[in-house]
Amino acid sequence: MTHAIDIRSMSRVFGRSTALEDITLTVPEGSICGLLGRNGAGKTTLMSILAGQDRPSSGTVEVFGQNPFENEAALSRISFVRDNQRYPDGYRLHHVLRIAPEFAPNWNADVAAELVEGFRIPGKTPISKMSRGQLSSVAIVLALASRAPLTLLDEPYLGLDVTARGLFHNMLLRDYTEHPRTVVLSTHLIEESEALFDRVLIVDRGRVRADCGSEETSSLAFTVSGPTEAVERFSEGRTLLASHTVGSLKSATVRGTADADVRAQAQTLGASVSPATLQELVAGFGSDAAAPEPVRIRKGARA
Numbered sequence: 001m002t003h004a005i006d007i008r009s010m011s012r013v014f015g016r017s018t019a020l021e022d023i024t025l026t027v028p029e030g031s032i033c034g035l036l037g038r039n040g041a042g043k044t045t046l047m048s049i050l051a052g053q054d055r056p057s058s059g060t061v062e063v064f065g066q067n068p069f070e071n072e073a074a075l076s077r078i079s080f081v082r083d084n085q086r087y088p089d090g091y092r093l094h095h096v097l098r099i100a101p102e103f104a105p106n107w108n109a110d111v112a113a114e115l116v117e118g119f120r121i122p123g124k125t126p127i128s129k130m131s132r133g134q135l136s137s138v139a140i141v142l143a144l145a146s147r148a149p150l151t152l153l154d155e156p157y158l159g160l161d162v163t164a165r166g167l168f169h170n171m172l173l174r175d176y177t178e179h180p181r182t183v184v185l186s187t188h189l190i191e192e193s194e195a196l197f198d199r200v201l202i203v204d205r206g207r208v209r210a211d212c213g214s215e216e217t218s219s220l221a222f223t224v225s226g227p228t229e230a231v232e233r234f235s236e237g238r239t240l241l242a243s244h245t246v247g248s249l250k251s252a253t254v255r256g257t258a259d260a261d262v263r264a265q266a267q268t269l270g271a272s273v274s275p276a277t278l279q280e281l282v283a284g285f286g287s288d289a290a291a292p293e294p295v296r297i298r299k300g301a302r303a
């Protein structure tokens with residue numbers, strides 16, 4: 001399998017703060033990977049390094065087999081759109097659309113025009129005066145119309161209304177299907193975006209906590225709920241990622257697979273088991289109770 005991203009033993013330290021610690025991971029070509037984790041988990045730092053805007057303190061990073069840092073050939077294959085994207089003073093939309101193809105060899109003006117119309121991005125307003133959602137819209141136009149082999153989207157949803165979010169999802173999936181590429185998308189809107197992902201990377205405090213295909217997340221953890229005593233008895237000897245108690249009822253996210261034995265045991269105790277949602281997994285792997293060892297499940301990428 002060809003890897004778009006290959007990271008080995010990579011760390012990024014800022015003074016006394018370790019933003020990324022001993023990261024080893026690969027992302028196969030032709031996948032949409034959700035990069036998920038709590039605030040400060042290390043998502044933006046990871047994307048900046050992949051985009052050649054920062055370099056690791058140790059370890060190696062390869063994008064399509066090359067180190068992206070100060071590497072023009074590698075950077076021409078990467079589109080990185082971040083939430084605080086800056087534009088030159090006085091720039092309006094038409095300036096951006098005119099200059100973008102110079103940096104994006106696969107630029108598609110039809111995709112850009114369709115998105116500009118759908119997002120209702122004003123042509124006359126200077127970019128510096130645009131609303132938060134309009135800025136996100138411009139960033140998404142750049143990201144999708146670039147059709148870069150590696151597209152990095154860091155929190156693309158900030159300020160976007162529900163219609164604009166739907167347009168983004170539809171265009172991403174449509175254009176990705178017609179022109180396959182590798183996309184890494186970080187977001188805190190997990191429920192809304194999870195249908196996009198065929199891979200999921202969960203990071204917390206600079207470390208990879210889970211790395212698997214999206215259809216395999218159900219084997220990482222499950223939720224058990226019921227009377228507090230039943231859930232506590234069921235949880236004995238198991239690894240809890242998180243738990244919540246409301247009145248006499250308790251719900252816990254438990255590491256492992258909910259096989260027939262697990263379900264039967266819960267039922268005997270008067271508790272019930274259901275698959276953990278992706279949101280519960282991210283919250284669980286970001287909790288202080290989560291064990292530090294990463295869970296990796298490697299299978300093929302989407303065809």
Ligand SMILES: Nc1ncnc2c1ncn2[C@@H]1O[C@H](COP(=O)(O)OP(=O)(O)OP(=O)(O)O)[C@@H](O)[C@H]1O
Pocket residue numbers: 014017018019037038039040041042043044045046
């Ligand atoms: N230039 C820097 N100097 C010092 N510390 C930094 C720097 N950049 C990032 N960090 C620290 O590295 C850690 C990871 O930050 P990062 O921005 O990558 O997190 P994130 O997962 O993108 O968070 P969020 O979801 O809040 O955007 C944080 O603790 C942050 O304070």
